[in-house]
């Protein structure tokens with residue numbers, strides 16, 4: 114099985130915290146989309162005949178595309194590759210793009226899952242974030258998506274906002290969970306360099322939330338979603354059984370995927386490749402005017418470290434045997450240390466983070482990294 118990712122690099126507005134690649138000018142949209150279809154045709158052989166278990170339209174804002182534009186990608190893919198009968202086909206969507214007609218169009222072209230970028234139900238928060246939608250649109254979009262007949266759907270929420278307390282976060286979760294969604298992603302706000310938020314922090318206009326508040330909100334979120342039967346199958350992702358995101362899970366499990374579009378990444382199990390994060394240079398490159406991608410071969414140690422970084426974030430953990438004999442030898446003491454701290458457990462041959470360890474996932478993974486030089 115493989116995955117296919119399309120990066121749609123356009124947004125209506127720039128969100129204050131966002132460091133993904135996108136443009137707010139749609140002037141090059143048709144040109145870039147045509148280049149993406151060309152890239153798909155050129156690179157489909159990289160799947161080596163593997164059937165697609167998932168297709169993901171991410172961005173950017175894929176819901177800016179009409180159902181007809183989306184269908185050109187799906188029809189092209191169907192003509193070039195095998196798609197599994199139960200493949201998950203997801204579109205990331207912003208609430209202001211949702212209408213009954215749009216949802217029917219998406220279902221008609223084969224979309225099976227909608228991921229709604231809600232982020233907050235508070236008007237003043239959405240305005241501060243620079244989101245294109247308002248709180249009323251969030252609620253209406255959720256109701257429409259819930260009743261549109263997709264196999265699954267999910268929403269994104271952000272916690273750890275400046276000045277956010279447990280009362281506000283609890284209110285956000287309550288509003289979300291009363292809609293009975295089968296899946297929820299809850300991300301902690303991070304201040305990425307080269308974002309408007311970073312500038313606001315540097316100039317002292319914004320005081321970011323502190324580690325203690327973020328940890329308290331993280332743990333509160335876990336407790337609240339567990340009450341309604343959502344399983345934390347990845348640090349930031351919660352789903353009912355049968356609704357875990359196939360596409361993202363395949364990233365975390367090291368399954369190969371092909372990424373199409375500006376800034377899209379691909380991984381074939383050994384090599385990682387990434388396209389230029391610039392729409393014009395990308396489209397010109399696909400047309401033959403210059404290289405539009407870079408790639409690197411991962412060493413065995415780098416591959417182990419990637420498995421640790423992503424696999425430890427999941428409820429399945431990492432299969433120790435798959436990391437090789439040298440891993441155990443190098444890390445015997447570190448593993449014992451984290452077992453003693455009750456931050457890691459060893460179960461059925463897998464290293465798995467305990468509830469306590471989930472607070473320190475990245476640090477534990479990097480402490481277990483194999484030397485790369």
Ligand code: SF4
Pocket residue numbers: 123124125126127128131132133135172173174207230
């Ligand atoms: S809509 Fe999404 S991709 Fe676009 S700027 Fe906002 S967070 Fe970034």
